[in-house]
Amino acid sequence: MFKDITLGQFFPGDSVVHKMDPRVKLVLTVLFIIMLFSAKNVYGLLVGIAFTAISYLLSRIPFSMILKSMKPIIPIVAFTAVLNIFFIRTGKMLWHIGFIKIYDEGINTAVFMVTRIICLIVGSSLLTYTTSPIDLTDAIERLLSPLKKIGAPVHELAMMMTIALRFIPTLIEETDKIMNAQKARGSELDTGTFREKVRGMVPIFIPLFVSSFRRAEELAVAMECRCYHGGEGRTRMKQLSAAPRDLFACIYLAVFWAGTIAMNLFFK
Amino acid sequence: MQVFLNADNVRFSYLSDDEPPVKNEVLKGVSLSVRKGEFVAVLGHNGSGKSTLAKCFNAINLPESGTVTVNGMDTADESRLLDIRKSAGMVFQNPDNQIVATIVEEDVAFALENLGVEPAEIRRRVDESLKLVDMYDYRMHAPHKLSGGQKQRVAIAGILAMDPECILLDEPTAMLDPRGRAEVMSTIKMLNKTKGTTIVLITHYMEEAAQADRVVVIDDGEVLLDGTPKEIFSQVETMKNLGLDVPQVTELVWRLRKDGYDLPADIITEDECVNALSKLLGGKGDAL
Numbered sequence: 001m002f003k004d005i006t007l008g009q010f011f012p013g014d015s016v017v018h019k020m021d022p023r024v025k026l027v028l029t030v031l032f033i034i035m036l037f038s039a040k041n042v043y044g045l046l047v048g049i050a051f052t053a054i055s056y057l058l059s060r061i062p063f064s065m066i067l068k069s070m071k072p073i074i075p076i077v078a079f080t081a082v083l084n085i086f087f088i089r090t091g092k093m094l095w096h097i098g099f100i101k102i103y104d105e106g107i108n109t110a111v112f113m114v115t116r117i118i119c120l121i122v123g124s125s126l127l128t129y130t131t132s133p134i135d136l137t138d139a140i141e142r143l144l145s146p147l148k149k150i151g152a153p154v155h156e157l158a159m160m161m162t163i164a165l166r167f168i169p170t171l172i173e174e175t176d177k178i179m180n181a182q183k184a185r186g187s188e189l190d191t192g193t194f195r196e197k198v199r200g201m202v203p204i205f206i207p208l209f210v211s212s213f214r215r216a217e218e219l220a221v222a223m224e225c226r227c228y229h230g231g232e233g234r235t236r237m238k239q240l241s242a243a244p245r246d247l248f249a250c251i252y253l254a255v256f257w258a259g260t261i262a263m264n265l266f267f268k
Numbered sequence: 269m270q271v272f273l274n275a276d277n278v279r280f281s282y283l284s285d286d287e288p289p290v291k292n293e294v295l296k297g298v299s300l301s302v303r304k305g306e307f308v309a310v311l312g313h314n315g316s317g318k319s320t321l322a323k324c325f326n327a328i329n330l331p332e333s334g335t336v337t338v339n340g341m342d343t344a345d346e347s348r349l350l351d352i353r354k355s356a357g358m359v360f361q362n363p364d365n366q367i368v369a370t371i372v373e374e375d376v377a378f379a380l381e382n383l384g385v386e387p388a389e390i391r392r393r394v395d396e397s398l399k400l401v402d403m404y405d406y407r408m409h410a411p412h413k414l415s416g417g418q419k420q421r422v423a424i425a426g427i428l429a430m431d432p433e434c435i436l437l438d439e440p441t442a443m444l445d446p447r448g449r450a451e452v453m454s455t456i457k458m459l460n461k462t463k464g465t466t467i468v469l470i471t472h473y474m475e476e477a478a479q480a481d482r483v484v485v486i487d488d489g490e491v492l493l494d495g496t497p498k499e500i501f502s503q504v505e506t507m508k509n510l511g512l513d514v515p516q517v518t519e520l521v522w523r524l525r526k527d528g529y530d531l532p533a534d535i536i537t538e539d540e541c542v543n544a545l546s547k548l549l550g551g552k553g554d555a556l
Contacts (some may be wrong), residue, residue, distance in 0.1 A: 222366035
């Protein structure tokens with residue numbers, strides 16, 4: 001049942017966006033989010049949408065992936081829309097049926113908010129589509145490395161993330177095995193009330209936890225055997241280096257940011 | 269030849285989790301030395317202390333009394349810790365629990381990154397190690413998608429990258445299928461022959477031990493037998509009393525000898541067995 005899980009949502013490829021320095025991509029994504037929030041009207045958002053659309057074209061990510069990234073946010077989008085439509089009570093009243101009153105500003109705000117959320121998720125998904133989890137971890141470690149000076153455990157966190165990523169498939173496989181073993185002993189995992197289903201998970205999670213601790217112990221010894229002694233004096237095989245394309249990407253975002261500001265000024 | 273690993277009267281015990289803790293002595297005065305370039309197989313049933321001893325040679329376990337030296341360095345000397353681990357690398361039973369990274373080549377690079385080697389040099393040594401274990405074509409793969417034998421070869425490459433003079437392998441084939449076992453064994457033998465790497469192989473498979481230069485039998489925390497595979501396996505009854513097996517062909521010949529057939533007692537490989545049997549049956553020696 002877990003076989004079709006994809007790790008993160010990395011979509012391998014060799015486009016310009018894929019080849020970008022992950023650090024630059026990460027920073028630009030954060031800036032993109034700020035840009036979206038600085039847009040004060042729909043026209044400003046249109047600039048953000050244009051930015052997202054062009055980036056997707058450059059990355060050659062199939063359109064179906066965009067729809068896939070939107071799936072989990074449908075409830076949030078729907079909730080935001082409903083909340084704004086029904087509860088904003090300023091501007092001109094358009095309809096009213098009994099106590100339900102809908103105003104034009106409610107509709108406007110709903111459209112604005114929904115567009116912003118969709119643009120936000122679709123746009124930032126591009127980062128995880130075009131960057132492997134390991135590159136992303138690497139980028140986070142390097143970007144945060146100045147914080148090491150004030151004693152933040154940056155290397156440790158990055159190492160934990162790497163190990164977690166490494167062990168997710170292994171533990172999923174193990175969960176599958178344990179579930180089959182328990183089913184073979186007659187435990188019914190898919191039937192019964194909610195309470196019974198939850199109780200049915202106990203004999204799956206306990207062995208899983210026990211074996212995870214054993215794995216952790218063995219891994220720790222194996223890491224020590226390979227001379228692991230923390231982040232001090234550690235080098236990396238892969239060196240990240242910013243290329244001209246990373247500079248272009250920065251300029252590209254700057255242009256759109258200027259566009260957003262212009263829209264804010266022109267359409268008050 | 270020069271002694272590479274040396275254990276002198278080593279004692280080691282684990283404390284149990286009970287209250288008060290019960291001391292469980294695992295090594296009861298083990299003395300063993302391994303020369304440079306030797307291929308030693310260590311046999312012993314579960315709980316005999318063989319894994320504990322291997323971990324002593326890697327400074328994971330420090331002996332309670334007695335000394336362990338690796339290439340002349342005392343494992344108790346903390347300032348030489350990395351040098352010791354670099355010259356005596358260790359491969360474990362479960363390949364899943366010793367691979368750290370999500371990409372094969374990143375994992376092989378792990379030890380070198382820890383040692384602070386220059387990136388270009390890491391690249392060179394990672395490629396070299398992967399080629400040596402014949403996993404270069406898989407360098408960009410995710411470890412969890414490899415077979416058991418392939419994973420174990422990646423783990424060996426991760427150790428090889430440190431360019432150790434000695435590799436300790438703690439039942440590296442126990443979780444593998446026959447094909448994976450053959451892959452790992454041929455890799456180990458190749459390293460021993462071509463690179464002159466000292467090999468200490470802990471195993472449960474007698475056929476694997478028969479391929480070593482020397483076999484050491486450990487029982488209840490002590491070295492009981494030590495000799496060439498032929499010397500050890502010809503003592504079929506002693507081995508059986510220890511709860512250990514001998515290679516299938518040795519057992520076959522032993523039983524035939526007991527029934528009065530005239531066969532040499534020191535047969536440990538299939539080829540030897542075939543030759544001896546066909547000679548006995550009046551054939552030409554290699555008739556099969």
